[in-house]
Amino acid sequence: MGIHHFFGSLSDLELIVRCPGKFKYQPHNVAAHSFKVAQIAQFLGVVEEQSGQTIDWRSLYEKSLNHDYSELFIGDIKTPVKYASIELREMLSDVEHSMTQNFISKEIPERFQADFARFFKEGKDETLEGQILAVADKVDLLYESYAEIQQGNSEPLFFEIYAEALETIIKYRHLASVTYFIEEILPDVLKQNDASASHLATTTQALLKEATRK
Numbered sequence: 001m002g003i004h005h006f007f008g009s010l011s012d013l014e015l016i017v018r019c020p021g022k023f024k025y026q027p028h029n030v031a032a033h034s035f036k037v038a039q040i041a042q043f044l045g046v047v048e049e050q051s052g053q054t055i056d057w058r059s060l061y062e063k064s065l066n067h068d069y070s071e072l073f074i075g076d077i078k079t080p081v082k083y084a085s086i087e088l089r090e091m092l093s094d095v096e097h098s099m100t101q102n103f104i105s106k107e108i109p110e111r112f113q114a115d116f117a118r119f120f121k122e123g124k125d126e127t128l129e130g131q132i133l134a135v136a137d138k139v140d141l142l143y144e145s146y147a148e149i150q151q152g153n154s155e156p157l158f159f160e161i162y163a164e165a166l167e168t169i170i171k172y173r174h175l176a177s178v179t180y181f182i183e184e185i186l187p188d189v190l191k192q193n194d195a196s197a198s199h200l201a202t203t204t205q206a207l208l209k210e211a212t213r214k
Helices: 002-015 030-050 057-066 086-107 110-120 128-150 156-170 176-190 197-212
Strands: none
Touching: 002 030, 002 086, 030 057, 030 128, 030 176, 057 110, 057 128, 086 110, 128 156, 128 176, 128 197, 156 176, 156 197, 176 197
């Protein structure tokens, strides 16, 4: 019970496999994903800060480190499935919220419950830190899918995930950090010399071209 139970549950996050049910050359888990998202968010935050924005670093770290803790209760659900409909997305969100609140009220000492409620609330909001989190989450997803495609995984789902992740990132192109990612980092991703490069390059250019028309 209490904080001991919370600390113990962090190891359980290592057992939750991302994108379950599909063959992967390199399996990923939720604990590792949370760490990578925090690292990516940290870099994006630096870009924003250098562009004149004020970053609430405490908020950014709390959001990025805790953003997927609720998957301890419902597991990881494939992105295309999760976003299949607004109704399904809202239903899953409600279940996550209810189970997370139940965990806090039963397992966390009362003096810390308000803090944990802040830790585990939906982090992808309209604040700058929430937007950075949304981008960082998709950047890691893009790299995960790209790694599978690069290694020759022919599962169409990974091309779908790559496209969905990039499409979401592009929606935040008003952020200096996203502009930097698109102009400085993404070209390096597509320079890789492998059979999948042309397919990904075509998908990427199509999404970027569509974004310029909006």
